[in-house]
Amino acid sequence: MDTPTALWNLTAGALIGMAYIVGLIFIVGIVYRIYLYLSTPAPLPIATTPAPTTVPGAAARVAGDVFLFQNLLKYDKPLWIGSWLFHVGLALILLRHLRYVLYPVPGWVIDLQTIGMYAGFLFPIPALYLLWRRFALKRTLYVSGIPDFGALVLLAAIAGSGILMKYAAHVYLVDVKAFVIGLLTFHPVAPPAQPVFIVHFLLVLALMLYFPFSKLMHAGGIFFSPTRYQPYKTLERRYVNPWDP
Amino acid sequence: MASILPIPDLIEDATAKLTCYPSKEKDLKQIDLPLARVPDWQHKAIEKFAEMLRKYKSLQVYMDICARCGACADKCQFFLGTGDPNNMPVARAELMRSVYRRYFTPEGRMFGAAVGAYDFDEAMLHKWYTYFYQCSECHRCAVFCPYGVDTAEITMAAREIMASIGVSTKYITEVIAKVYQTGNNLGIPPPAWIDNCKFLEEELKAETGKDIRLPVDEEGAEVLLVAPSADNFANTDTMMAYGILFYALGVSWTTSTYCNEGGNFGLFLNYANLKKVNRRIVDAARRLKVKRIIWGECGHAWRAGILTDTLNGPLDFLEVPHPIHICQYTAAMLKRGAFKLDKSANDDVLVTYHDPCQPARAGQLLEEPREIIRASCNKFVEMRADTIRERTFCCGAGNGLLTDEIMPIRMAGGKPRAEACRATGADVLATPCAICKAQLPEVMKHWKVDVRISGVHDLLVKAIVL
Numbered sequence: 001m002d003t004p005t006a007l008w009n010l011t012a013g014a015l016i017g018m019a020y021i022v023g024l025i026f027i028v029g030i031v032y033r034i035y036l037y038l039s040t041p042a043p044l045p046i047a048t049t050p051a052p053t054t055v056p057g058a059a060a061r062v063a064g065d066v067f068l069f070q071n072l073l074k075y076d077k078p079l080w081i082g083s084w085l086f087h088v089g090l091a092l093i094l095l096r097h098l099r100y101v102l103y104p105v106p107g108w109v110i111d112l113q114t115i116g117m118y119a120g121f122l123f124p125i126p127a128l129y130l131l132w133r134r135f136a137l138k139r140t141l142y143v144s145g146i147p148d149f150g151a152l153v154l155l156a157a158i159a160g161s162g163i164l165m166k167y168a169a170h171v172y173l174v175d176v177k178a179f180v181i182g183l184l185t186f187h188p189v190a191p192p193a194q195p196v197f198i199v200h201f202l203l204v205l206a207l208m209l210y211f212p213f214s215k216l217m218h219a220g221g222i223f224f225s226p227t228r229y230q231p232y233k234t235l236e237r238r239y240v241n242p243w244d245p
Numbered sequence: 246m247a248s249i250l251p252i253p254d255l256i257e258d259a260t261a262k263l264t265c266y267p268s269k270e271k272d273l274k275q276i277d278l279p280l281a282r283v284p285d286w287q288h289k290a291i292e293k294f295a296e297m298l299r300k301y302k303s304l305q306v307y308m309d310i311c312a313r314c315g316a317c318a319d320k321c322q323f324f325l326g327t328g329d330p331n332n333m334p335v336a337r338a339e340l341m342r343s344v345y346r347r348y349f350t351p352e353g354r355m356f357g358a359a360v361g362a363y364d365f366d367e368a369m370l371h372k373w374y375t376y377f378y379q380c381s382e383c384h385r386c387a388v389f390c391p392y393g394v395d396t397a398e399i400t401m402a403a404r405e406i407m408a409s410i411g412v413s414t415k416y417i418t419e420v421i422a423k424v425y426q427t428g429n430n431l432g433i434p435p436p437a438w439i440d441n442c443k444f445l446e447e448e449l450k451a452e453t454g455k456d457i458r459l460p461v462d463e464e465g466a467e468v469l470l471v472a473p474s475a476d477n478f479a480n481t482d483t484m485m486a487y488g489i490l491f492y493a494l495g496v497s498w499t500t501s502t503y504c505n506e507g508g509n510f511g512l513f514l515n516y517a518n519l520k521k522v523n524r525r526i527v528d529a530a531r532r533l534k535v536k537r538i539i540w541g542e543c544g545h546a547w548r549a550g551i552l553t554d555t556l557n558g559p560l561d562f563l564e565v566p567h568p569i570h571i572c573q574y575t576a577a578m579l580k581r582g583a584f585k586l587d588k589s590a591n592d593d594v595l596v597t598y599h600d601p602c603q604p605a606r607a608g609q610l611l612e613e614p615r616e617i618i619r620a621s622c623n624k625f626v627e628m629r630a631d632t633i634r635e636r637t638f639c640c641g642a643g644n645g646l647l648t649d650e651i652m653p654i655r656m657a658g659g660k661p662r663a664e665a666c667r668a669t670g671a672d673v674l675a676t677p678c679a680i681c682k683a684q685l686p687e688v689m690k691h692w693k694v695d696v697r698i699s700g701v702h703d704l705l706v707k708a709i710v711l
Contacts, residue, residue, distance in 0.1 A: 033309070042302040043516075044552055048387045048395065049609040050635060065391065072391050076316050083314065083391075138255050140315035142330045143339055145361040148313050213352045218392060221310035226303045227384075228393035232609050234551040235567045241555050243300055244520075 012190040015201065019183055022205045029212025030220065037224040043241040051232035058231040066222055082133065086126035092119035093159075100173070100180050117166075123159045127152060147214055154207055161200035169196035249632055249661045252319045253328035260329040263651050265378045265414035272415070272422040276518055279411035286410040287365050291348050293409045294402075298349065303398040308345045310392055311338060317386035317396075322638045323379050326657025331376045334386035334396040340372050341403050370412065377403040378414055379654050381643035382513070383602035388635050400644075405515040413514060416648035420510045421518055428525065429474035429506035438502050441477050445485050452485075455711060457492045459484065460499040462533065468498035469530045470571070471507035471550075472541025473679030476700075480682050483542055483700035490575065490702060493709050494583055498539075504529035507546025508679060513645035520556045523549050527557040537565035539574055542700050544601035544643065544678035547608045570604070572677055572701060576613035579620050585710040591622040594697075596704065597671035598627070599662065599685070600637035601678035611635070614677055614701045621708040632665035640676075642684035659688030667694045677701045 052058045064070040069087075072080035096116025098109045131152045134140045165171050175192035182189040191197065210216065223229065233239070270280050283289050298305050317334040319325065324332040331337060339361070346353030346362035353362030363369060380400040387395035407413060423432040433441070442459040449457040460466060468491070476484040477500075491498045504525035511518030530538050538560075540550040550568040553560065560566040578584065598618055604610035611634050618625055632638055641658030666674055666689070674689075674696050676682065685698045 037302065037306055040299065040302040040305045043300060044555060046303060046395065046398065046607070048384060048393055048606055048635070050611055051609060065393070069391050071389055071393070072316060075389050079314060079316060137315060137318075139252075139318035139330075139333060140313065142255060143313045143315065143318070143333065143335050147360050213350060215310060215312050218310035218312050221306045222392050224302060224306045225310075225393045226306075227387050227395045227398075234554070234609075238554045238558050238560075244516075244556075 008193060009190075011198075015191055015198065016183065016188040018205055019188075019201075022209050023183075026208040026211060030217075033212055033217055034220050037221060041242040042226045042230070043243060045230055045232070045234060045239045046226050047230040047232045048227040049232055051230070053232050053236075055231055058229055062223060062225075062229050065225075065228055079133070082126050082129045086123070086130060089119045089123040089126060090155075092116045093123060093162075096120070100176050101184065103177070103181060120159065120162055120166075124156055124163075127156045127159065131156070151210070151214065151216060154203060154210070158200065158203045158207065161196055161203060164196050165194070165200060169194055171197045248319060248325070249629060249638075249664050250325045253325065255330045256328040257330060260323075260327045260332065260379060260654060260657075261375060263379070263654050264375050265416060265646075265648060266650050268413045268415050268418040272418040273411075273413075275422040275425055276418060276514075278408055278413065278418070278515075282411040286370075290365055290370075290406050290410050291344075293406045294344070294348065297402045297406065298345075301398065301402060303395065304402045307338070307394045307399055308342055308349075311335065311342070311394055312391075313339075314391065316389045316391060317394075320386050320389045321380075321396075322383075322385070322641060322658045322661050323381070323654065326641075326660045327654065329379075331372070332379060334380075334390075337376050337380055338394070338396055338399045340369070340376060341399050344369060370407070373403055373407060374412055377407070378646070379651070381602070381639045381641070381646050381658065383639035383643055384606035385602065385636070385639065388606065397644075401512075404513065408515050414645060414648070417510050417513050417645040420645075421514065421522065424506060424510070424522055424525070428501070428503050429477075430508050430510065431474045431478055431506075433474055433478060433505070435502035438474075438477060438500075438505055441481075442484075442500070445477075445481055445488070448481075449485055449488055453489070453711060455492065457485075457488045459488045460497075462502055463497070463499040464533050465535075466497045466499035466533060467536050468496060469526075469533055469535040469538045470498055470500055470541055471504060471526050471529075471538060471546065472500065472571075473508050473543035473546060474506045475679040475683065476541060477505065480542075480679065480700060482703040483682075486700060486702035486706040487541065487571070489706040489709060489711070490571075493706075493711060494578060499533060499535070501529035501533060503532065507540050507543045507550060509545055509549035510645060512545055512549050519549060519552075523553055524557045526550075526553060527560065530563065535563070537563055537569060540568060540570050542571060542677035542679065542702065544603040544680060547610065548603035551608055570608070570610055570613070572604075572610060572613040572617060575702065575705065576616045579616060584620075584705075586620060586705075586708045587710050588621060588623045588708055590708045591704055592624065594622075594672040595624045595626055595670065596622045596673045596675055596699075597625070597666060597669045597696075598633070598701075599640070599666070599674050599676040599681060600633055600635075601676055601681050602637060602639045602643055604677065605637050606635050610677075614675075617701050617705050618675055621705045626669045626671055628665040628669055632661065638662045638665070640678075640681040640684040641688060642680055647680055647684055655684060656688060656691045659684060660692060663688050663692035663694050666696055667692070671696055673697050673699050673704070675699045675701050675704055 382397035511522040
């Protein structure tokens with residue numbers, strides 16, 4: 001075996017090992033945090049009023065928060081546009097990436113390909129807007145730390161390396177898919193030998209490693225905000241405090 | 246629409262020196278708190294923090310999920326009024342999050358300051374003591390937060406942690422001690438309460454010519470009214486209004502000298518006192534064998550009031566078990582046509598309405614007070630849309646800030662309300678909250694707004710034809 005091949009094998013092995021370790025941390029971390037949110041009691045009714053008075057009403061309020069960012073939509077339009085496009089872009093990009101994971105590729109994933117690509121190209125715009133806003137407003141600059149900038153820079157870098165692969169440093173879909181499915185089925189094969197792909201993949205691993213320990217947990221935590229998911233039922237039935245019934 | 250006050254430039258430490266007086270030993274003795282800073286206080290505080298995280302989903306989730314987007318930053322009256330960055334809700338909460346990260350997250354333990362994780366040391370405790378007592382737990386930030394993060398939950402937890410290691414404020418602990426001694430926040434002893442009621446009955450006789458009663462400790466009355474003690478002492482028009490209201494309805498009612506206060510300062514300190522202060526209401530209702538409890542014109546009383554069934558219930562010994570606010574009761578009576586009203590009695594004034602934070606943002610009480618005012622007054626004007634209803638501004642003294650040593654904070658915090666009121670040109674600002682009624686006259690005087698502060702029922706009874 002010549003030196004470059006040995007080096008590549010070593011790199012591929014390291015990547016695969018890292019992917020499994022990070023994947024494990026990602027899953028265990030998220031499951032643990034969600035379990036924490038689920039299992040921690042909410043002792044008192046604290047719905048922010050005016051609040052829905054029924055459970056379906058409260059569910060609709062949370063759905064409005066998750067899909068429409070309704071408080072921002074009502075009261076902070078520029079931030080709403082930036083953050084909503086940012087998140088919708090992310091969602092489309094993630095869905096589009098299902099084609100690297102699923103076999104056979106479902107029709108709706110294929111249908112998403114074009115819009116998913118546009119979302120990928122345009123994603124840096126809201127990401128850069130949010131980054132700019134963080135610097136431009138003295139208020140947000142004051143409360144922003146390394147993790148706040150870091151998360152945005154990381155996402156922008158992932159998007160950048162992804163776009164680069166489409167144009168400057170092409171990677172074959174088949175190779176990517178073999179690699180990803182290999183990982184998922186525990187029969188790992190070497191990744192495509194393309195530096196930009198390796199960088200893209202490493203950045204994603206970094207994001208996954210960071211996710212459960214960071215504010216990115218708002219993705220799961222938004223479902224557990226008592227001021228939003230609690231209906232206001234004080235006049236109907238007794239709310240029981242689990243640790244002081 | 247531009248903010249009611251221009252968003253200020255950040256002025257670091259603008260209010261860093263404005264702290265409340267610390268508690269006195271004589272008060273702490275009565276409310277089950279350590280008399281001085283406990284030994285090993287840092288460790289004890291972190292233990293208490295861990296306990297709070299286990300007990301409160303809100304705290305656990307709100308420590309984690311804030312994205313620091315800043316949607317709340319310019320929404321707090323104390324930031325708008327002072328420019329101190331630590332009065333931005335997000336920054337206030339970060340004071341607690343930085344300690345959370347340091348002791349409860351792996352990245353904070355590993356990377357410390359680089360990820361915004363800081364020790365709970367003397368300097369941090371001092372920041373907590375300063376800025377968690379410059380928050381009126383008014384919930385306004387929660388209305389603008391994309392996840393509904395409510396700084397009130399964070400401030401309440403921080404205050405409970407501090408109280409557990411012997412750090413609290415004189416005003417709050419003094420008031421709670423008074424409640425346990427006398428039954429009310431102002432420390433009015435039972436004979437004085439009875440005297441005041443007698444005196445007000447004479448006033449009512451002189452004004453109306455009728456024998457309108459303000460009953461005290463009357464067993465078997467239908468209604469126990471828990472009004473703020475300030476209504477008996479300072480806002481006497483509101484106290485007399487309750488009398489006229491029940492007289493007009495022909496409903497028997499009573500106040501209690503064991504519990505002549507709904508306002509619950511335990512809410513500003515810790516769970517144990519919140520529960521204990523509120524218990525008096527239920528005990529008084531049992532002793533007097535009433536059928537229902539009605540909460541008077543008091544914001545924090547209602548905040549604690551809606552928790553009564555949870556804290557001190559079940560209330561199934563009452564015919565009407567759930568908490569009822571006097572505005573809900575009156576509005577329901579209005580709908581039934583129970584009063585004969587002559588609105589023109591209030592024609593001499595233009596009236597506006599100030600939503601107290603707790604009824605508006607925590608107590609679902611937005612329509613009823615307006616229905617009462619509209620039924621009683623021809624001339625009613627709302628303040629700017631972004632300063633009323635769930636977007637109302639705190640009067641600037643809620644949740645234990647109604648104390649003179651932090652007067653600059655109170656006046657700065659009251660400014661958005663003052664400016665919104667000024668813009669209406671109203672003669673009377675009606676509000677159903679004793680703290681607002683104590684704070685707003687000073688705020689309006691300070692910012693030179695010519696308006697009289699009134700209760701909601703004061704206006705109603707002026708229009709009632711007896």
